[in-house]
Amino acid sequence: MKLAYEISHLLAGVMLVVSFALLYQQRIAAVLNAFAAQSITLALAVAWAAWSEDRPDLFITATIAFLLKGIVIPVALHRTVTRLGVHREVEKVVGVGMALLVGLALCGLSQALVVKIAPVAAGLARDELALAMAIVLLGFLMMIVRRNAVTQVVGFMSMENGLILAATGAQGMPLVVEVSVAFSVLIALFVFAVFVFRIRERFDTIDIEALDRMRGDRR
Amino acid sequence: MLGVYGLGGALGVLAVAALLATLTRSALALVYPLCAIAAVVLGAVDLHVLLSDGSLSASLPLGLPTIGLRLRLDPLSAFFGIVVNGGVLAASLYGLGLDRRTELTPRVEPLFPIFAAAMNLVLIADDAYGFLFFWELMSLSSWALVVARHTDPESRRAGHLYLVMAALGTVSLLFAFGGLAGPAGGYSFEAIRALPPGPAVAALVLAAALVGCGSKGGLIPLHAWLPLAHPAAPSHVSALMSGVMTKVAIYGFMRIAFDLLGPPAWWWALPPIVLGALTAVLGLLYAVLDRDLKRVLAYSTVENVGVIFVALGLALAFKANAFSAAAAVALTAALLHVLNHSWFKSLLFLGAGAVLHATGRRDLDGLGGLIRAMPRTAVLFLVGALAISALPPLNGFVSEWLLFQAVLAGPTLPQASLHFAAPAVGAMLALAAALAAACFVRVYGTAFLGRPRSVEAARAHDVAVVQQVAMGLLALLCILGGLLGGPLAGALGPLVREIANSALAAGGGPTPLSLVAFDARRSVYDAPVIALFVAIASLTTLVIVHRISERRTRRGPAWDCGFPDPSPATQYTASSFAQPLRRVYGTVAFAARETVTMPPPGDRAPAHFSVALVDYAWRIFYAGPARAVLGLAQRLNALQFLTIRRYLVLMFAALVILLSIAAVTT
Numbered sequence: 001m002k003l004a005y006e007i008s009h010l011l012a013g014v015m016l017v018v019s020f021a022l023l024y025q026q027r028i029a030a031v032l033n034a035f036a037a038q039s040i041t042l043a044l045a046v047a048w049a050a051w052s053e054d055r056p057d058l059f060i061t062a063t064i065a066f067l068l069k070g071i072v073i074p075v076a077l078h079r080t081v082t083r084l085g086v087h088r089e090v091e092k093v094v095g096v097g098m099a100l101l102v103g104l105a106l107c108g109l110s111q112a113l114v115v116k117i118a119p120v121a122a123g124l125a126r127d128e129l130a131l132a133m134a135i136v137l138l139g140f141l142m143m144i145v146r147r148n149a150v151t152q153v154v155g156f157m158s159m160e161n162g163l164i165l166a167a168t169g170a171q172g173m174p175l176v177v178e179v180s181v182a183f184s185v186l187i188a189l190f191v192f193a194v195f196v197f198r199i200r201e202r203f204d205t206i207d208i209e210a211l212d213r214m215r216g217d218r219r
Numbered sequence: 220m221l222g223v224y225g226l227g228g229a230l231g232v233l234a235v236a237a238l239l240a241t242l243t244r245s246a247l248a249l250v251y252p253l254c255a256i257a258a259v260v261l262g263a264v265d266l267h268v269l270l271s272d273g274s275l276s277a278s279l280p281l282g283l284p285t286i287g288l289r290l291r292l293d294p295l296s297a298f299f300g301i302v303v304n305g306g307v308l309a310a311s312l313y314g315l316g317l318d319r320r321t322e323l324t325p326r327v328e329p330l331f332p333i334f335a336a337a338m339n340l341v342l343i344a345d346d347a348y349g350f351l352f353f354w355e356l357m358s359l360s361s362w363a364l365v366v367a368r369h370t371d372p373e374s375r376r377a378g379h380l381y382l383v384m385a386a387l388g389t390v391s392l393l394f395a396f397g398g399l400a401g402p403a404g405g406y407s408f409e410a411i412r413a414l415p416p417g418p419a420v421a422a423l424v425l426a427a428a429l430v431g432c433g434s435k436g437g438l439i440p441l442h443a444w445l446p447l448a449h450p451a452a453p454s455h456v457s458a459l460m461s462g463v464m465t466k467v468a469i470y471g472f473m474r475i476a477f478d479l480l481g482p483p484a485w486w487w488a489l490p491p492i493v494l495g496a497l498t499a500v501l502g503l504l505y506a507v508l509d510r511d512l513k514r515v516l517a518y519s520t521v522e523n524v525g526v527i528f529v530a531l532g533l534a535l536a537f538k539a540n541a542f543s544a545a546a547a548v549a550l551t552a553a554l555l556h557v558l559n560h561s562w563f564k565s566l567l568f569l570g571a572g573a574v575l576h577a578t579g580r581r582d583l584d585g586l587g588g589l590i591r592a593m594p595r596t597a598v599l600f601l602v603g604a605l606a607i608s609a610l611p612p613l614n615g616f617v618s619e620w621l622l623f624q625a626v627l628a629g630p631t632l633p634q635a636s637l638h639f640a641a642p643a644v645g646a647m648l649a650l651a652a653a654l655a656a657a658c659f660v661r662v663y664g665t666a667f668l669g670r671p672r673s674v675e676a677a678r679a680h681d682v683a684v685v686q687q688v689a690m691g692l693l694a695l696l697c698i699l700g701g702l703l704g705g706p707l708a709g710a711l712g713p714l715v716r717e718i719a720n721s722a723l724a725a726g727g728g729p730t731p732l733s734l735v736a737f738d739a740r741r742s743v744y745d746a747p748v749i750a751l752f753v754a755i756a757s758l759t760t761l762v763i764v765h766r767i768s769e770r771r772t773r774r775g776p777a778w779d780c781g782f783p784d785p786s787p788a789t790q791y792t793a794s795s796f797a798q799p800l801r802r803v804y805g806t807v808a809f810a811a812r813e814t815v816t817m818p819p820p821g822d823r824a825p826a827h828f829s830v831a832l833v834d835y836a837w838r839i840f841y842a843g844p845a846r847a848v849l850g851l852a853q854r855l856n857a858l859q860f861l862t863i864r865r866y867l868v869l870m871f872a873a874l875v876i877l878l879s880i881a882a883v884t885t
Contacts, residue, residue: 109875109878109879109882110878112882113881137874140871141871143867143871147864
């Protein structure tokens, strides 16, 4: 039993480390690869939980995560980036050092919060919850510190990875909920994709700040 | 069972009337006969329930899923139902006399039955959802009636203010019911009664109920919409809004404070008593200074709502101290005043409608001499004016007399604040009663007596017979309600006993019709005896005056001090009548300032006289908050023009701050 928790913590920890990697990557291709790595780790973590806790429905979740987020979406985004021909550098708003420091603070916050609110009886599952929450917050942070539309999509998907990890840790989250979450994320992704193409068509860039020029009502 | 069918059928008739009037223009004329029939049926069912002291209930699978709609007609609802349907009947009769081609419009007639049905449904709703839904339906349908003449900017302004105040009231009632339902969330009145809230929640619920019902009834400082909106509607709708809809607000307050909130604590009484007394005096000060006939009537409604709230507050205070006899007197006073005010205020508004129809004018200074042009309306209006001035033997006196009996019992209350408040409130009510008399002498004197001040007033003519019948019915009720005050109070006995654990002793006075407040030695009002005395005294005076005036012609000095200038402008006007009162009270209450601009010597330009009034209630409670909201909105407007990333930053910051708070505090 102890070993099962150790391994699931290890996998969750790897996901968190990849989240940090996502924050400091300079190139879009590297960001997408890191995201694929995170999703595959997620799939492993979920599969491990399915095997060790004998919850076979989680294998479906793991498969969805692996196929969709580990392979299909990164490949699709890679192809999008090449087709768009945008420059491969990621425009940043905040420097890497600053972003990493903020990320560290967020990790501390989520650990402190989970220690406070989760019941002690939850035991080892608490740590996993703290890790998942840190991943969600880091995904959100990534959406803020990058100006590129593709990296915003990646940040969003990374948040969703954190959510699924949390759901796996929490006992008894039904598959229906997970499937619906996965589908809503997929739909959101489509919206993002269309959005990215439209921006590109109009402005020859996918820097989202370009959108602001289009607002006639700006004061 | 018959009663349930009667209610359902009558409400169905109202729905059909609204539907027909919406569909075809030719059906507009059908609205008022159908409404009159429905009002008679509904009133009969209400009367039966009130007198038999029973209740009808029904549960319909309408509305919110799994909750449905509970309806119940108990004696309290039935009493207010009689008030509502009496008003609807009179207004429908008046509507029958409207000109079929020129005065019926698809903007008014389809909404009239909806408004009538909504008021009835508020009374019989037996859960919070139904109550709020029908309350809102009542607000919206009456709002649509207010803005029926939407081309008039005044009307639109009144409608806007009314909509804002109605929304405020409904939101506040929403909170009141939320507090009543408690954490378990039982929204049926039965569940609320079973679990009365604790003292802190009760205080909040009471405050919310005062704001919610007070804004509909016109409790100061929530009164500002009422004198704008009530006059803006067509006159028979004004009669309904002013005479009846304010009573539905009072029903709401009574339902919450006396029924749902459980046994009262003594301090619940303070806000209604203090606000009510302020409302009574200030409402009439506004009324005395206003020059618009319908607006004066609307301000007088504000006063009467204040009087009723004082009576309700006293009833709460007595009930909390288990002084059940005094509680019964105060409650009977409140209920009788509700009934009486609905009659005479509807009568006066219909009379004002007749004047408006005949002359096209509402400004008092443009009327005058109508007693010759429209004698029947003049007599009926006089009955209403006497009744609202609380002169015996008419009905207004009965309820005000009972109220003063309750006020006089106030110093027996053990709590110091109530103990001292009672005489002060009594003095304010006495002032209000005197101001009411002055106000209606002014209205009647300027509109109906003297000589016409405008061409329109000179060319006036009496209104259609059926409209006179509508007013006559109400005038008859005012007279009968005055003479039969004792039996009426007796008929309310079971309802009063249910709430106050005691009721006025039926009979026991010197004559069968006398009204006994506490006991037959101390406080008895014998309306027929007073009526007889008034009749003898006035007939004697009449005879004496007649004898003196028939004596030989006297010769006077040959200048015109004895005979007025032929120009009607030299008459006493509404403004001149109000001037002494304005000088006494206006300088304090409204910071009234009079300025006279004289032309320089030798110049033949006319001098100017002007009066500036400051409406403190408006400035503090309306203009101030409105400016603050606008200023804040302008600041926050910048938030609407951020970049996507900034929005995300805001969301992220909010999330992190909330999480940090959770991490620190739990």
